[in-house]
Amino acid sequence: MPRGGARGTSKGIPSATVSRLITYLRVLNGLEAGGVQRVSSDLLASEAQVSAFQVRKDLAYFGTFGTRGTGYTVSSLRDELKRILGLTRQWRVAIVGMGRLGQAIADYPGMSEFDFELVAAFDVDQRKVGRGYGTVLVRSLDELPAAVDELDIEIAFLTVPVKAAQVAADAVTKAGVKGILNFAPTVVSVPADVRVENVDFLAALKRLSYFLHEDAAEPEESPA
């Protein structure tokens, strides 16, 4: 009984397509930095490690951006992808949970360059309240509802322990946050109009465990 539409798509766009668009955008940024002006779906594909069919199909969901016989203009395709991904403005984000990970993210310099602005940080621990990390001061969790409103916080990073994750998710969604980046290794339930993306390195590590262990069990195909 999957509540809401957690991992679905807004329109008819495969969410794998969205992930690949992000990769294409990175490749285009790299090409542009290298002074390259034009690119074919073939080159884009090999840089992104997907097929050229896939590149063209992914782009076709959103429009037609190339010139037949010629390819794509790097800068304009890059702009189109930024527009499609909603990266033409800065998003206002807050960190909930100022443990090791929350602190590391607050100190991470790259984020403001990359379309995201860290505007607040919260923790339950009163000893941390008032301390500064990176560009923000830690506030008490009690202040969250007011701060979300005042600072227009759109996205919350959940960097709290597993047992606090659901409570924190409830708090931020109640306050009106519509996007959650969940770093806690657990599933969180949210209302249907809230989007959760998980960043779960322990799960990724366990996937590695599975595949390495599998490969060891059956080294190659055709065991007979």
Place this chain on the structure above:
Amino acid sequence: MPRGGARGTSKGIPSATVSRLITYLRVLNGLEAGGVQRVSSDLLASEAQVSAFQVRKDLAYFGTFGTRGTGYTVSSLRDELKRILGLTRQWRVAIVGMGRLGQAIADYPGMSEFDFELVAAFDVDQRKVGRGYGTVLVRSLDELPAAVDELDIEIAFLTVPVKAAQVAADAVTKAGVKGILNFAPTVVSVPADVRVENVDFLAALKRLSYFLHEDAAEPEESPA
């Protein structure tokens, strides 16, 4: 032209299934901690936020673990999942790149409890070599090939800057590492017998951007 079979499956197992098994395992651990002894696919499903069909199908890929009319025994299903996922032994891991993120991971206490043992850390920066983080001393990257051999390092965490990621991936694969947990926001190329899992919070953040921005554009279904 997707080289190797980067995101494929070893046997015929969907990789989404593997991800869900990890979630089921977490749920089972939680239930066991709470003293629950038996569980139905329905309960497991609702805790994992998937359908009960999905739970049963996922399990069916690997065997038959339940009792009809009764459900599953929490502890034995948990053991089966650990076995399936290759989590019956500790995996030996190393961190490559001791910047902020590498340091945070080295200090992370939970890992050794969770089937992974951090046995080494590397950095190119000679000023960091010799320093200790968590339980390991930082070594020079030059020592990597020898250390992989001596310490039997099976998995490498890539926590280096984007521009160093491919070089680092080449170094660890050349040294014989078969699993990479890539934290750098870029694709890395590896030989076909090496598995890469990406942990990419900037990509997750941009997916959020896409979906929030989409939802804003078309608030509900049926726009007419």
Place this chain on the structure above:
DNA sequence: ATATGTGAATTGATTCACAGCG
């Protein structure tokens, strides 16, 4: 000539319905 854009075919994953056991 060349490389995009796209309907059609294929492949893969999820959902369903119910047969099979306890």
Place this chain on the structure above:
DNA sequence: CGCTGTGAATCAATTCACATAT
């Protein structure tokens, strides 16, 4: 009688082939 296990059906995503535009 309840709940698992699974073949069949549906749904979704990827791959392909080629018509189309420059």
